[in-house]
Amino acid sequence: MLSIKNLTASINGTPVLKGIDLEIKAGEIHAIMGPNGSGKSTLGKVLAGHPAYEVTGGEVLFEGQNLFEMDADARARAGLFMGFQHPIEVPGVSNASFLRLAYNKKAEAEGRDELDPLEFDDFIREKIKLVSMREEFLDRSLNEGFSGGEKKRNEILQMAVLEPKLAILDELDSGLDIDALRVLGDAVNKLQRADRALLIITHFPRILETIQPQFVHVLSGGRILKSSGKELAVELEERGYDWVLEEAAAGGAR
């Protein structure tokens, strides 16, 4: 589904990604972990098409298509979704009308029927149950005045509405209490299917207890230093990141 080959990227001329290789197949859940400033959020933003980052080399194919030939919105309509670490507040635009707009843009791109406000109302009432969101949040302005946790709930609601093929979730657990984390983790699990994939970007292994990855990658200094199964997350929980960095340095491959 997603094939990343020797990806390098920079921001304001400073290299941040220094050669990333990663293969994600349908049905898989991958986790990217790493210390702060390792470049893991950058990877998510580059894949989603953030304009501040410049791709300086390498290739990314999404469902066989060159990702970098598509604008951010085209990537979204093609089935890529990024759940933001810090979702943006948009005053004056109701959450419900934004969700409907996003849904209809994707439906239009896929040649499906668009939903009118009444039809969408029924549709969204089902979806908010999945993330245990109260209805009043639909009428409020998009993310405006939402707590950190409510914003994350809204991100997963958007994911449930758009049903992406590949969802990249950047630090989903930040700002969430244990109960909310479990609700959202369960929601993400329910949305995962054999023809979809997940890329979880996280500093803390906690979230991986609910959303269990088959593959865990440690990213540091803009490179993937280690890839392994989900047991790596447990080890990182116990030992932190330093040993991986030391091991990589001792390997001296670079």
Added chain:
Amino acid sequence: MTLAATSNLVAELLAGPRPAEWGELREAAETRLAGRDLPTTRDEDWKYTDLKALAGLSFAPAPKATVDISGHLLPEMVGTRQVFVNGHHAPHASCASAVPAGVRFFPMSHASEACHALGSVPNGKSAGLFEDLNTARFQDGAVILVPKNMKVALPLHLLFITQANAPVAVFPRVLVVLERGSELELVEEHHGSGTYLTCPVVEIHVAEGAILRHERVQRDDAEAFHLGTLKAEVAKGGQYHSRTLSFGARLSRQQPWVRLAEGAEASLDGLALLEGQQVADTHSFMHHTEPNASSHQLHKCIVDGKARAVFNGRVRVAPLAQGTDAKQQSRNLLLSESARVDTKPQLEIYADDVKCSHGATVGALDPEELFYLQSRGLNADDARNLLTYGFAADVLTHVPVASLRRALRQLVMARTQAGSLGDLS
């Protein structure tokens, strides 16, 4: 020798006959106007707003006219409206049958004895030339009196319509008196067609513990000049909340002055949507004279084309006004390279135990916000239009009259090209 472009507009506007009522008031205004000319950009108060285009024109007194108001009716306010056309009361277009007993809502020309409060909002120095011109020459206006403790359920609707086949000058006048503990919602709208000068003056008395919510919509013709004055006196524990929405006029200036007594609350919110060569200027004055009053201002402008927005937000906290809480925000969105905004807070604080904050932003849309919307599948144009719409619609969220809110949202949608995005309400 003077290099200022001189006009004889003031003298010309005063040349007509002085209406009979309120002779002393008018005489005093005429005395203040004697020898005065239009302000120029050399006056500090008019530094950014050039009246040259106005100075070159000539305006006749506006004749009586009839207009079709069906497009301006709002279902929540059937039977609570007074309509003025070209400054004259329009009895056939007005309908006050649903106004509750006890509330007085009528044209000034019908009841001069009830208007003893006219001209009595204390305002330090005069709000200026355009207020005086109004006082000297207004034909008619609306009086609203709400008795003690009455909470008026239906909003009252004031429609000022100008129909100018040739350039005319109109001077709409409004006096609102809320007695102790009363509450009212008032919608004031200005519409028109043709080239005209309108200089409305609104005077407001909010007595102890009374609450006035005031929606003001300016949709004058793109060739019109709108130079408005609003003066509100808010007594102890009273509240005055207004929202001024400016869409029309070639050049508009709003001068809201609010004076707050102890524990009073006031908000002056504003939205201006400007395009082409439009100019919209707001010079507000929030005057905290006594302790523990709070005020709030959110002023937003969206400026496109070669249009220009001016905001000068003066806040004065008198030495006695300890415990004042004053917030002011001026936020401006520039949609083109030739658009321009001049925004300036002007804080004069003479008390020490106060909370005063102000902020001003001028800029284009935030790339992070654009990216967020694009990452959800909206193309760049749709994302821009949606953010622009949201920037403006934010000010409309709390407009209390549903049909008005809907109409304003549609207007904003049309003006921000967000119409193609479907129903966003």
